[in-house]
Amino acid sequence: MKVVAFNGSPKKEGNTYHALQLVMAELELEGIETEIIHVGNQKIRGCMGCGTCFKTRDEKCVFGDDKTNEWIQAMKEADGIVLGTPVHYAGVGGTMKSFLDRAFYVAGANKSLFRHKVGASLAAVRRSGGIPAIEQLNRFLDYAEMVTVKSNYWNVIHGTAPGEVLQDEEGVQIMRVLGKNMAWVMKSMEDTKETAPELERKVMTNFIR
Numbered sequence: 001m002k003v004v005a006f007n008g009s010p011k012k013e014g015n016t017y018h019a020l021q022l023v024m025a026e027l028e029l030e031g032i033e034t035e036i037i038h039v040g041n042q043k044i045r046g047c048m049g050c051g052t053c054f055k056t057r058d059e060k061c062v063f064g065d066d067k068t069n070e071w072i073q074a075m076k077e078a079d080g081i082v083l084g085t086p087v088h089y090a091g092v093g094g095t096m097k098s099f100l101d102r103a104f105y106v107a108g109a110n111k112s113l114f115r116h117k118v119g120a121s122l123a124a125v126r127r128s129g130g131i132p133a134i135e136q137l138n139r140f141l142d143y144a145e146m147v148t149v150k151s152n153y154w155n156v157i158h159g160t161a162p163g164e165v166l167q168d169e170e171g172v173q174i175m176r177v178l179g180k181n182m183a184w185v186m187k188s189m190e191d192t193k194e195t196a197p198e199l200e201r202k203v204m205t206n207f208i209r
Helices: 016-029 052-056 070-079 094-109 130-143 171-195
Strands: 002-007 033-038 080-088 118-125 156-158
Touching: 002 016, 002 171, 016 080, 016 118, 016 156, 016 171, 033 070, 033 156, 033 171, 052 070, 070 094, 080 094, 080 171, 094 130, 094 171, 118 130, 118 171, 130 156
Parallel strands: 002 033, 002 080, 080 118, 118 156
Antiparallel strands: none
16 A cells, blocks of 8 residues: 655645654554655646546646646555645645646546545644645545545644754644554555445536526
């Protein structure tokens, strides 16, 4: 089994990275392969709502000038996905949001590519705004019909300078417990995947015509 994590921070080894590492360490202890992909320092355009991915259904965004399509395939192949973000104005970092808008739109256009994968979200923040940020990330996981994992508190860790989150004892525990719970859920689902409900075709209702 494998978990792919996405670091939405512009800083490669900032606090979001350290938070993800805490989760990944617990997964690795359970024999699960992990990979952290750095998204936050890339140039990624936002979704244009063109609908091309619904027409082609080739598991690709029409804009191929960045790594979004490569990362979509990494998510498709993984058993679990972790989304990590810094907090910008009580929300997800802009580059991360642009990537997720496109990736999850493509996934939905192609028979829910991420359906029934195990997912988790986390945020690293100086002081406040972490809960709105993880709620924003969770909307992507929920939309994709993923199974989301929780810890023993909200998945937020605090720090300012890179590495300071490691001094947040409660935050460190939250990330460790998150990793342990994710490993348990993944292994449990692996044992029962043959009984998973079939995918239903999406019903689309417009209230204004």
